[in-house]
Amino acid sequence: MPERTILMVDDEVEIRNLTSIYLKNEGYQVVDAPDAVSAMDILKKQKIDLIILDVMMPGMNGIEACLKIREEYNMPIIFLSAKTEDMDKIHGLASGAEDYITKPFNPLELMARVKSQLRRYYMTPEKVASSPFLEKGDLKVNEKTNEVFVRDREVRLTPKEFQILSLLLRHQGQVFSIQKVYEAVWKEPFYKSDNTIMVHMTKIRDKIEENPKKPIYIQTVWGVGYKA
Template identity: 95%
Template sequence: MSERTILIVDDEVEIRNLMSIYLKNEGYQVVDAPNAVTAMDILKKQKIDLIILDVMMPGMNGIDACLKIREEHNMPIIFLSAKTEDMDKIHGLASGAEDYVTKPFNPLELMARVKSQLRRYYMAPEKDNSSPFLEKGDLKVDKKRNEVFVRDREVRLTPKEFQILSLLLRHQGQVFSIQQIYEAVWKEPFYKSDNTIMVHMTKIRDKIEENPKRPIYIQTVWGVGYKA
């Protein structure tokens, strides 16, 4: 496991030191950062296989950092947070993280989750994280070029439409509420009367679905939200 490098991002030095001890004992290489800005610099210079990211940090918080990281990187991200409410966890996962651990945490449990995510993303061929594409049937999204193809025909999406589609395809089978999609893509609070997501979803379906009234790529889960 020594070839795997873990990035710890937390403003509390004691927590960074504690996690470093356990991770190094498991044979991982460890890099740490006290804030999101430093973490971004590290990602530009070094290959990172997994990130443990604190949610509540001064400056750029973990949610915003995760959204920013997801613009260019797809390694597993595990959130670490003192927030325990279900909606906080859902919001965190909707922003692109794979797992969510609440403080105070059991270091052994965290190690188990790190191993699970690394195994899932780097040992299973279907989860090859190096692929620049997101795919579902004849629908293919090129993450690096921001291009979308349906049956090898290029489809032009707006930036927001592309972000919504990519979010759903990254988490196929997971149902996202309208609020989760809005806050993950627009990065601002959702207002209940806002029909922005419904309008965007209609436009996306008109562009990618052969029959928008019977969609196969983006499905509506009535009373809950949408899923790919």
């Protein structure tokens, strides 16, 4: 496996130093930056495989930086933040990050998250193609045959319902707005007054969830959208 390079962005030098020690012990190369502007300069000069990004920094904050990074790059981003409210996490994930860890954090947990994100990001096309199945818990979707199974029981979905479910399962953990889901599946512009997605989500949950009012496969991120 090639050596991966992690960009650590935090205005606290102690956190940068501590995290760098753990990352290097795991065999990663580490580049650090004290602020978002410096991080953007680094991204222009060298290949970065994953970014660990502080939220509260002077100047450009982490959310703003993440949005700007996503205009050009798609490597995994893990937020570190002292903000622990659910809405803070939702805003972080909605801005394009794959994960969100609150401070103070366990360095070993962060290392596990880094490894998980890199495994997912660098899964080769051959590995993806070798299995037609998308899985989450007891839910299994076969994209080649358009079959859906929940606890080994086949569930019948309409073509659009199947496409929505497959889209979310292919990007587990990523929050999709109603607009993004609609445009990805229907391939046409979205209109704010259109409640098509909400209706389809209700039907999908009625078919795959044991308790549609407490879904475990498709979750609503209030004010943002949906995720698997």
